[in-house]
Amino acid sequence: MTGAMLSAYNARGLSTGGVSLRMQKKPLPESRMPELPPRILLGPGPSNAEPRVLRAMMSPVIGYLDPDFMLVLDEVSELLKVVFQTDESITMALSGTGSAGMEAGINSLLEPGDTAILCVCGFFGERMADMAARVGADLVVLRSDWGTPFPAEMLEAELKRRSGVKLVATVHAETSTGVLQPLGDISRLAREYDALFMVDAVTSLGGTAVTVDDLGIDYCYSATQKCIGCPPGLSPAALSLRSHETVRGRKHKPASWYLDLALIANYWGEHVYHHTAPVSMILGLREGLRMVLEEGLEARYARHARTAAALRAGLEALGLDLVVADAHRLDQITPVWIPDGVDDQQVREALLRRHNIEIGRGLGQFSGKVWRVGLMGASSRLENVMALLAALEEILPEAGFEVGAGAGVAAASKALTTSGPTA
Numbered sequence: 003m004t005g006a007m008l009s010a011y012n013a014r015g016l017s018t019g020g021v022s023l024r025m026q027k028k029p030l031p032e033s034r035m036p037e038l039p040p041r042i043l044l045g046p047g048p049s050n051a052e053p054r055v056l057r058a059m060m061s062p063v064i065g066y067l068d069p070d071f072m073l074v075l076d077e078v079s080e081l082l083k084v085v086f087q088t089d090e091s092i093t094m095a096l097s098g099t100g101s102a103g104m105e106a107g108i109n110s111l112l113e114p115g116d117t118a119i120l121c122v123c124g125f126f127g128e129r130m131a132d133m134a135a136r137v138g139a140d141l142v143v144l145r146s147d148w149g150t151p152f153p154a155e156m157l158e159a160e161l162k163r164r165s166g167v168k169l170v171a172t173v174h175a176e177t178s179t180g181v182l183q184p185l186g187d188i189s190r191l192a193r194e195y196d197a198l199f200m201v202d203a204v205t206s207l208g209g210t211a212v213t214v215d216d217l218g219i220d221y222c223y224s225a226t227q228k229c230i231g232c233p234p235g236l237s238p239a240a241l242s243l244r245s246h247e248t249v250r251g252r253k254h255k256p257a258s259w260y261l262d263l264a265l266i267a268n269y270w271g272e273h274v275y276h277h278t279a280p281v282s283m284i285l286g287l288r289e290g291l292r293m294v295l296e297e298g299l300e301a302r303y304a305r306h307a308r309t310a311a312a313l314r315a316g317l318e319a320l321g322l323d324l325v326v327a328d329a330h331r332l333d334q335i336t337p338v339w340i341p342d343g344v345d346d347q348q349v350r351e352a353l354l355r356r357h358n359i360e361i362g363r364g365l366g367q368f369s370g371k372v373w374r375v376g377l378m379g380a381s382s383r384l385e386n387v388m389a390l391l392a393a394l395e396e397i398l399p400e401a402g403f404e405v406g407a408g409a410g411v412a413a414a415s416k417a418l419t420t421s422g423p424t425a
């Protein structure tokens with residue numbers, strides 16, 4: 003439409019072939035939030051995105067089957083192999099957040115009537131169970147206490163009672179409870195009983211070792227917005243050859259076409275069109291993965307461990323009680339009990355409005371009882387720990403919980419001198 007046509011249209015509507023497309027000329031509504039504030043994201047995710055990643059996402063858009071983009075796709079797949087520590091799996095990034103990775107696995111690996119055992123001790127294990135029930139699987143949900151790891155003996159007892167279990171699944175880093183699930187025994191049992199082993203590494207990948215080949219994980223998925231330094235929107239995944247055979251040899255096609263792992267693996271492996279790949283997100287992921295590997299996996303895990311140690315020392319020095327016992331703590335997220343009489347929301351809002359700091363609330367049975375402090379990827383920095391502790395020292399007394407001035411920051415600094423150089 004030319005400029006002259008457009009003004010005529012705005013003035014009196016446009017007539018095409020006798021049909022009058024009359025539209026009211028309305029002033030552009032004023033944006034209520036034209037620019038977002040620069041938050042320090044210390045919740046359960048998203049964490050802050052790396053500026054380099056955001057710049058990479060500003061590259062021109064090209065076609066998802068452009069031969070030059072195929073080189074990017076192959077590079078991302080190679081980088082993911084290193085981060086997932088696998089030579090043997092097909093690695094790819096699904097379009098969608100971590101839940102897409104979860105749903106793709108459940109939909110593609112399970113057929114109606116297949117037996118699946120889910121080892122659940124938190125909110126995200128429950129989400130997996132919800133998804134598996136929708137697929138019509140013969141579902142066994144083993145539940146153990148929140149705040150402690152799932153006991154492998156419970157799985158062993160169940161496996162002894164059954165035959166033909168197709169899938170065993172669990173969550174590596176339960177973001178709702180702050181527990182790191184040991185995977186060795188669960189993996190061994192899955193192998194022993196010839197079941198596929200599926201692992202949620204949404205919160206661990208890039209912050210804690212996820213060793214897909216060593217652990218014999220058949221399907222592992224993650225998300226870009228936690229420890230990889232990217233915005234939310236992709237779910238990196240690793241599919242073992244055994245799982246690949248399973249999804250290609252299904253009796254019936256999975257109910258979800260979009261999240262059919264066989265079709266998605268075809269795009270990443272053979273470059274066969276499936277859906278329009280989110281090109282800019284994939285460019286961002288490539289940059290995020292390059293940054294992970296430039297830092298080095300071990301150094302990155304050590305950084306997450308150091309900042310988490312400083313945070314825990316600081317929170318305890320403020321008189322807050324940590325939810326998880328020392329041996330099972332996750333470095334990515336630290337839940338603390340909200341002290342009696344303190345208003346959950348008042349504290350979180352003061353952090354957000356006065357200090358631009360986001361922390362997380364409790365989920366499920368921890369709702370209203372805990373705060374969850376995340377230190378993941380680009381957010382896992384000492385200056386963020388210190389900013390949060392200083393802000394809590396100001397806010398907690400206002401909320402009726404007295405703390406020693408400077409106690410948190412001092413304890414965090416001290417913890418760092420015992421745990422190595424600053425992050």
Ligand SMILES: Cc1ncc(COP(=O)(O)O)c(C=O)c1O
Nearest residue numbers: 099100101126175177204205225
């Ligand atoms: C352990 C875990 N699994 C799955 C999910 C779901 O991921 P998303 O919110 O990216 O869909 C989350 C989200 O926080 C998570 O922490």
